[in-house]
Amino acid sequence: MKTSVAVVLTALISALGGTSALPAASSASKAIQTQSLTGPNGEPYVPGQFFDRFFMIIGENMDFWDVEAQATFANLWKQAPNGRLLGNYYAITHPSQPNYFAHIAATSYGWNSDSPVNITGSESFTIIDLLEEKGISWAGYAEDYPITQGCYIPYAPEYANGTEVPHSYVRKHFPFVSFETIYTNKTRCNNLYNAEEFWKHLKENKLPQFVYFTPNLLNDGHDTDASYFASYIQETWINTFYYNDYFNAGALNYISLDESGNTTGFNTVPGDNNNHIYAALWGGALSNRNIYDKYDFNRYNHSSIAATLEMNWWGETGLLGRNDTYAPFFAVPNDGTN
Ligand SMILES: *[C@@H]1O[C@H](CO)[C@@H](O)[C@H](O)[C@H]1NC(C)=O
Ligand SMILES: *[C@@H]1O[C@H](CO)[C@@H](O)[C@H](O)[C@H]1NC(C)=O
Ligand SMILES: *[C@@H]1O[C@H](CO)[C@@H](O)[C@H](O)[C@H]1NC(C)=O
Ligand SMILES: *[C@@H]1O[C@H](CO)[C@@H](O)[C@H](O)[C@H]1NC(C)=O
Ligand SMILES: *[C@@H]1O[C@H](CO)[C@@H](O)[C@H](O)[C@H]1NC(C)=O
Ligand SMILES: *[C@@H]1O[C@H](CO)[C@@H](O)[C@H](O)[C@H]1NC(C)=O
Numbered sequence: 001m002k003t004s005v006a007v008v009l010t011a012l013i014s015a016l017g018g019t020s021a022l023p024a025a026s027s028a029s030k031a032i033q034t035q036s037l038t039g040p041n042g043e044p045y046v047p048g049q050f051f052d053r054f055f056m057i058i059g060e061n062m063d064f065w066d067v068e069a070q071a072t073f074a075n076l077w078k079q080a081p082n083g084r085l086l087g088n089y090y091a092i093t094h095p096s097q098p099n100y101f102a103h104i105a106a107t108s109y110g111w112n113s114d115s116p117v118n119i120t121g122s123e124s125f126t127i128i129d130l131l132e133e134k135g136i137s138w139a140g141y142a143e144d145y146p147i148t149q150g151c152y153i154p155y156a157p158e159y160a161n162g163t164e165v166p167h168s169y170v171r172k173h174f175p176f177v178s179f180e181t182i183y184t185n186k187t188r189c190n191n192l193y194n195a196e197e198f199w200k201h202l203k204e205n206k207l208p209q210f211v212y213f214t215p216n217l218l219n220d221g222h223d224t225d226a227s228y229f230a231s232y233i234q235e236t237w238i239n240t241f242y243y244n245d246y247f248n249a250g251a252l253n254y255i256s257l258d259e260s261g262n263t264t265g266f267n268t269v270p271g272d273n274n275n276h277i278y279a280a281l282w283g284g285a286l287s288n289r290n291i292y293d294k295y296d297f298n299r300y301n302h303s304s305i306a307a308t309l310e311m312n313w314w315g316e317t318g319l320l321g322r323n324d325t326y327a328p329f330f331a332v333p334n335d336g337t338n
Helices: 002-015 025-031 064-068 071-079 096-105 127-133 195-203 226-243 303-314
Strands: 053-059 084-086 138-142 192-194 210-214 251-257 279-282
Touching: 053 096, 053 303, 064 071, 064 226, 071 226, 071 279, 096 127, 096 303, 127 138, 127 303, 138 195, 192 195, 195 210, 251 303
Parallel strands: 053 210, 053 251, 138 192, 138 210
Antiparallel strands: 084 279, 251 279
């Protein structure tokens, strides 16, 4: 058994582009200490067991290998500080919207549509309610969000003549505005921002502790392709991802897709539902003891995000009583499968 695991690992590692050397940045960023950090409104950070900030950014509709085939993404988990590939990460369903719901709610609600819907009552409890209860700051940032701050309810921005602005912000990719616990509460709505505010908060070292970032329909690859998504990440983010000490200190940073691109055979392909997607983690929360810690083959899905936040700040999972009870939390600081 041990041998066959090693053989599989070796094969995968070579398929994934060889045993590149561990980056020099690994040890450096681990050493960076967070010091009385605050969120955008000056709220003090609530320290977590493994990290003080979770950042996530989401691309659209691509299979694992279409993304990993792009140099930007093949390099990201190898070269970003303490980077790690989650090699066995699956989206929940198709189309987009219920996957975005699952990011914060640990369930898709069995929903299978991109049409606007309001999740109400106790169904609308999400990770945001948990964070709020504990005084942990959070924010959602969306590119081309038509307002600077607050809840924007329509599906997409519109021109004066009433037609939708193409390749822009869309509601189905920004889950917060669909949850009653958020859209009825002005204080919470004020944690939703146009992405330009992200860059300001980053520059001022005032990012909140849970950061959710939604690119527009061009940059996330939805109306374009994997190569466009890769160029966007390369040009807009790689500097921050690799070299920004504030961004990486005490942080667990995450990049993935909402769902795979090939929907053929969904729910009929045994084992994987054909929804295998690229996911990578990096930042000060992680520590790679050796080359094998660069890969984690636990079977994660979007419910693992809530489980990870819960384990970090509450020391247990399942606080939403949904699939956060069953989904494994991301192994930190070392890879859990070795
Ligand atoms: C959801 O609720 C908002 C705020 O009350 C309302 O404007 C919107 O029409 C509702 N959307 C749906 C799809 O029910
Ligand atoms: C609405 O306005 C936009 C922006 O000016 C324009 O590109 C679009 O063609 C217009 N659509 C219609 C149906 O008039
Ligand atoms: C709105 O959200 C804030 C922040 O979580 C909370 O303190 C307040 O009680 C909420 N208001 C209502 C009416 O639920
Ligand atoms: C899509 O998935 C189906 C089922 O697994 C597979 O037969 C097909 O080859 C895939 N298509 C592409 C383009 O990868
Ligand atoms: C877990 O996820 C599955 C698949 O989306 C869903 O059918 C089920 O209702 C979820 N379970 C809970 C307890 O939310
Ligand atoms: C996610 O993974 C867990 C653990 O394997 C599983 O129980 C759950 O149904 C999966 N789907 C969702 C939506 O969480």
